[in-house]
Amino acid sequence: MNHTSRLTQAVIDLDALVKNYQYIANLASNSNTIAVIKADAYGHDATKVASALSTSVNLFAVGFIDEALALRSDGIDNTILILEGPFKESDFEIAVENNFSLMLHSDYQIKWLSAMNPEFSGDVWLKVDTGMNRLGFQVEQVDDIMSKLTTQQRKKLVLCSHFSTAEQINSTKPVEQLAKLKKLVSQYHCKFSMANSAGILNWPTSHGDHTRLGLALYGISPIGDTPLSQPLIPVMTLQAKIIAIHTVKTGEYVGYGDIWQAQRETILATVAIGYADGYPRNAKAGTPVFIKGAIAPLVGRVSMDMVTVDITDLNNSDLTNTGLDNTHVDNTDVDNTDVDNIIIGDTVELWGKNISIDTVAQNSDTINYELLTRVSKRVPKVIAS
Numbered sequence: 001m002n003h004t005s006r007l008t009q010a011v012i013d014l015d016a017l018v019k020n021y022q023y024i025a026n027l028a029s030n031s032n033t034i035a036v037i038k039a040d041a042y043g044h045d046a047t048k049v050a051s052a053l054s055t056s057v058n059l060f061a062v063g064f065i066d067e068a069l070a071l072r073s074d075g076i077d078n079t080i081l082i083l084e085g086p087f088k089e090s091d092f093e094i095a096v097e098n099n100f101s102l103m104l105h106s107d108y109q110i111k112w113l114s115a116m117n118p119e120f121s122g123d124v125w126l127k128v129d130t131g132m133n134r135l136g137f138q139v140e141q142v143d144d145i146m147s148k149l150t151t152q153q154r155k156k157l158v159l160c161s162h163f164s165t166a167e168q169i170n171s172t173k174p175v176e177q178l179a180k181l182k183k184l185v186s187q188y189h190c191k192f193s194m195a196n197s198a199g200i201l202n203w204p205t206s207h208g209d210h211t212r213l214g215l216a217l218y219g220i221s222p223i224g225d226t227p228l229s230q231p232l233i234p235v236m237t238l239q240a241k242i243i244a245i246h247t248v249k250t251g252e253y254v255g256y257g258d259i260w261q262a263q264r265e266t267i268l269a270t271v272a273i274g275y276a277d278g279y280p281r282n283a284k285a286g287t288p289v290f291i292k293g294a295i296a297p298l299v300g301r302v303s304m305d306m307v308t309v310d311i312t313d314l315n316n317s318d319l320t321n322t323g324l325d326n327t328h329v330d331n332t333d334v335d336n337t338d339v340d341n342i343i344i345g346d347t348v349e350l351w352g353k354n355i356s357i358d359t360v361a362q363n364s365d366t367i368n369y370e371l372l373t374r375v376s377k378r379v380p381k382v383i384a385s
């Protein structure tokens, strides 16, 4: 028997995932939409995500071969594209055995490719550097690389590149990057892939033969508050339980470092989630959490296993329209386990459908991608029922 005592969970809504996929795939209906599930599907559990999408998606992408092999051993048998290509010469054999496509970006990988006998039968994708300056061949190198591919490899070749500013609709850089890639594509008459999530939404001319859908698949828009024709649905809800409720007097400090001082008598809920779970330690006081239909602010420093939340205002009768049942409010006699109807054991959403992960990211000087991928191993990923 599996005993779970601490109900700190990342609840994964697979219906939302499939809906997001279908919506985005329809926006780029002339392209094949690759589901990018690297980094454990952005922290959502790659096996669960791949299983839910396996009939709608014909190509998954991960960062490196180890991630793809883990999916194979969990029974996922769709073709998988390896975005960073082989790190070892023997990765080519593994790719053949397992039906992995390889994105090649450097000379050492081309040397290994040329040394294969029989020739590498998997699909070859060539990454061209159009201005991100992280990975890929220079435009001038492409001719030489082409000459090293076999006829079969060239036939199936996909040329690709990656945007550095696709989320910035006023940037001219994406246009320049796309022009560079498209020039090569018409020169060599091959397929191409350029668009990540922001590219799909902002730059329709970049859709090409394959789009590479990451963030938006998980229900988070890479272009912030810009309205979409259909809202994306957040797939992950990070939640935890209240394990203590108590009142502190005006002037008392809360948490490590005494960085937050109560300006009034304050009712605090202590919630069983901390930075060891991936909730960011530098989340500022005021970062919202969601409890029983209402919003409450974080106060004090985030600890390893816990955070503290000011629920004083959730005890206010003027919050009756928040969905809270305030009928048994008794401000004069707060006992330590039952404040208003917020009680020990209540579920708190840290981010998900009610608290935008972007709000948490802004309050902790990071981005949604980092928060998602840093939800730690000790937080079980549970399928929403």
Ligand SMILES: *Cc1c(COP(=O)(O)O)cnc(C)c1O
Residues within 6 Å of the ligand: 036, 038, 083, 162, 195, 196, 197, 198, 212, 213, 214, 215, 216, 222
């Ligand atoms: C991660 C990744 C993507 C997906 O990007 P999103 O912004 O999450 O959509 C696409 N292409 C490559 C090469 C990537 O590494």
